[in-house]
Amino acid sequence: ADDAVMVQVRSGRVEAGAAGRSRALGAGDALRLDGTGPGIVTHPDPAHPDPTQGLGWLDGRLVFVDRPLGDVLAELDRYLPGRILVTDPAIAARRVTGNYRLDDPAGSTLALAAVAGAEVTQITGRLLILH
Template identity: 40%
Template sequence: MTSARKAALDWLMAGAAGTEFRSWLAADPAHEAAFADVSRLWHDPAFLAALRSQKAARKRRVLRPALAMAASILVAAFLGLGALRLAGLPLRLAGLPLHLGDDYTTRIGAERSAILADGSELTLDTASAVDFGVGPSERSLTLRSGRIFIAVHHAAKPFRVHVGAIIVQDIGTEFSVDRRGGDVTVAVRQGQVSVQTPTGGESVKAGQAVSVIGGVLQPVQAIDPGITFAWLDHRLFFQDASLGDVVAELRRYQRGWIVMANPVLARIKVSGGYDLRQPAAAIDDLARLSGAAVTRVSDRLLILH
């Protein structure tokens, strides 16, 4: 465990309040990242289960103080996180793109439009990265992260989007591709695309979407284009969605961290529409709708509880 995380754990157990705590938090962006990570793990169901297990195992023996026991479990949990999980923290806190060597990138909370070399129109959502090239037989765009919208022009060469092992081929259309880790969703606003995976393929028409989850191609679904493509106008609309899913979407636009401290809140159903350029304001409103509270530890760290 790093010194920043050790200090963050000490502050969490001391109540995380007061001028001295705020000064420590503001002294280094790494402190904010460490405190957000500790706060998230402190309320993680797996951690709480481990804590209950430790308490049960020790009930017939002289126990260490409860906070010390919790600290030991947190230390063990952090040792298992691995460096890869934390590699993007400095870039995320700075709002920088996580793929600095790609042709087109966006910062967290930003959007960018570009005209590609073939005349096609590309829009990148928050924290997105792509490479583009024109070869002898095709136009090829590789989506590294995030979400893009493409209006393809000229049909002389096939236009293909590569997302890992998934290939999306345009058939004269406007469509979006959304990459969340290993999962991918393709939605079509106009025209048609084909989506090919190593195990099968689907044809997706205007007003439809298809997802690949865990490497498995899902059934084609009908969509409401006004909702699915609202992000192009900096809007997020949802109806009867879980608060956990909505907060997960808003996290993509917030520089820093939004921590949901109470897992019960994640299951509450909410509906509404928000400006993606103001994710913190959206969190405030969602807290009112769900009966939750928001603690602003700093400008970059919000805790919903």
């Protein structure tokens, strides 16, 4: 995500870190790494209170509870061979909950837009604009 990476452990133990500093993580733990070194270990990841949510991508799903639509679309954008843009900050701030397949990110985006009451303009199938 931008200039950081999130490490989340499904099972077992992992040492994660950067710049010569690391932390031990166990099942359900999460750690954000950025240029400043290891972040704070969370139990569980606050963005995914259920440890299985943050790891849903392993099963081809995006699972989220009460998250800003803009954050969810940023995750979906990683799977789309194009871009997703949201032109209205109020739409991006709307809180959503869902469980969507990652093999159809455009379809998931359209479904989320409908739930959020946003309109979608598609340009050449590679650009989705929510407004």
